[in-house]
Amino acid sequence: MTQRNTPLPPSPLPLGRLADVRRRVVSGAQLRTQGVAPARVAEQCRPGGAWQLLLPGVYLLHSGPPTSEERLHATLLYAGRPVLPAPRQEPAPYGEAMITGLAALALHGFSAAPPLTALELIDVLVPRTRRLRSAGCARLVRGHTLPRAQEITGMPVAPAPRAVADAVAQLDDPQLIGRLLTEAVRGDHCEPAALVRELNDARLLDRPHVVTAVDDLLAEGRALTEGRLYALVRDGGLPDPLWNVDLRMPGGPHLGGVDAYWPEQAVAVELDTRAPRQDEDAEWSQYVRKREHLERLGITVVHLTPRKLREAPEQQATVVRTALMAAADREPAAYVVVLPR
Structure with a gap:
């Protein structure tokens, strides 16, 4: 009998239960803490096996194509440095990592952003000191300072102004950039000044198509603010x-x-x-x-x-x-x- 057919000792935690954790996406460290031996992981991830390696050290506990949510969770698990929880607190499996860029804008509900299913790469914001490289669908975006993440569908997501700036940094389509900036303000996702501050911090205001879009944005933002002041006087x-x-x-x-x-x-x-x-x-x-x-x-x-x-x-x-x-x-x-x- 070959090594492949030799039964392995059962995991202390049934694998069926593991499949329900975080949309069936787990890290190697999480599997080890549940008593799943590396040999068992390797066996499950063989060609034709029940599991698959989605990103380095991140496993998908089924053999079918990953869903958008599973790709998001996998990206966060790969990029995050888990923070040890204080007593009686839930663990923070993603550390300081958060989804940003176009994926974050899709989660914020931007109609101008492509759907998650159309994104080959998922941008994830991490501290500049994080020693890790982009891999697979995970594209790392490093920042000196990280904003406070917002929770959307159970995942940490960069606030809209930061997500827009990180998206613009990767884009060269003036029309799409203009649509994203406009929707950020018209859709009440953020104030123009907060958005321009993020673009300025990202050193994007020296790009001609960004400057043109920002000038239009500020003019429109000014008009919207004046309209709210008129309404304040009238309604008050x-x-x-x-x-x-x-x-x-x-x-x-x-x-x-x-x-x-x-x-x-x-x-x-x-x-x-x-x-x-x-x-x-x-x-x-x-x-x-x-x-x-x-x-x-x-x-x-x-x-x-x-x-x-x-x-x-x-x-x-x-x-x-x-x-x-x-x-x-x-x-x-x-x-x-x-x-x-």
């Missing part, structure tokens, strides 16, 4: 302000533009839709100087971000309403000239 029952005006001292210097201004109460609203660029610090310093100057003149400046307007419009309406009501208790503001912008 606030008095109508003067929209998009410049403030000047009578016969004096230009004080700056604001997005909404209530002259009787001397309250201004300014939207922070700045995009992170190389001159971000200078731009922010200019904004701070303008705000301090207006407040020295007795003008209250309410600073609103696109995220606040999107996630908590009622709360922001209360902030503006409070500023308007507090005007009666303040000293009269200096007279300023209001001009259309």
